[in-house]
């Protein structure tokens with residue numbers, strides 16, 4: 001995920017994801033620097049929190065140093081810790097599980113469904129115990145998951161929902177913004193996300209008390225009225241004013257970014273239709289009534305393709321096309337090794353690749369990628 005630095009900027013490699021930064025961003029960051037407010041006080045912090053929470057139809061926004069910190073802050077503010085369990089999908093970026101572990105709680109993994117690749121609500125109820133405190137649904141690669149069903153289960157069992165919306169800025173489900181569901185929602189603004197602040201994240205909530213608690217915890221646990229008085233142990237999870245300035249500028253363009261991503265997806269879909277008809281590949285399905293933002297465009301390499309997924313990636317790489325495998329399911333990796341039925345997630349992870357998905361991608365580059373893919377089918 002964090003391979004951005006190793007990206008060969010000067011070569012002709014088509015990167016998997018790169019940010020689009022322009023004059024507006026430069027101007028905003030310059031303004032922050034010139035103001036002298038370069039750490040976590042300054043006008044852009046407040047402005048970004050207000051604008052992003054309004055964009056997601058939420059009352060309060062608390063910006064953080066990154067998306068993982070946002071998840072940790074959210075879980076801590078909800079009082080989750082040792083002895084508790086939190087349900088997470090196995091097919092997600094490792095941060096979703098790590099944030100749970102940082103609190104001392106145990107992440108409990110759930111398989112994916114095949115309608116959006118999100119966590120399968122039908123398999124959630126089976127893993128709820130007396131220790132379960134929360135569920136973290138993830139909107140994988142910018143595709144809303146079955147959030148209605150998950151909310152229903154959470155309500156029935158009185159569990160918190162912490163949305164991990166780190167890959168789905170601007171996505172919607174049934175006309176409601178992703179990030180507006182559950183007790184708290186968390187986003188990341190890492191360089192390759194839908195919008196970026198370099199590094200950064202945010203927690204959104206409609207609950208004033210939770211918002212205040214997160215503000216205190218973000219700043220070492222310092223009392224909001226009495227400076228240098230600490231009522232609890234907190235963290236330094238603050239974002240800088242320079243990062244927030246970048247965020248304000250990026251947020252102004254989020255509509256354009258999403259439109260561009262939707263165009264990219266449509267061009268890919270049209271060009272790859274013949275491969276789908278042959279059964280050589282399959283596309284990432286979208287839930288009905290979901291507005292997807294296609295953070296990453298994904299395909300599955302099916303048996304009929306004739307060569308393995310890894311071979312396809314290798315050949316694409318040789319042709320100057322950067323790809324990535326889908327996330328390795330977390331339950332298969334050393335820190336979280338778990339047995340159980342995770343067959344859908346394992347199959348998706350085994351077959352899936354992310355294709356270049358940046359807003360900087362041109363139609364001619366997509367044509368080239370599709371042409372190379374077609375030439376590889378045996």
Ligand SMILES: *Cc1c(COP(=O)(O)O)cnc(C)c1O
Pocket residue numbers: 066067068069092093095096138164166167187188189190199200201
């Ligand atoms: C990117 C990401 C995060 C973590 O964000 P960072 O800003 O990199 O800490 C968390 N969850 C998911 C699903 C992500 O994709």
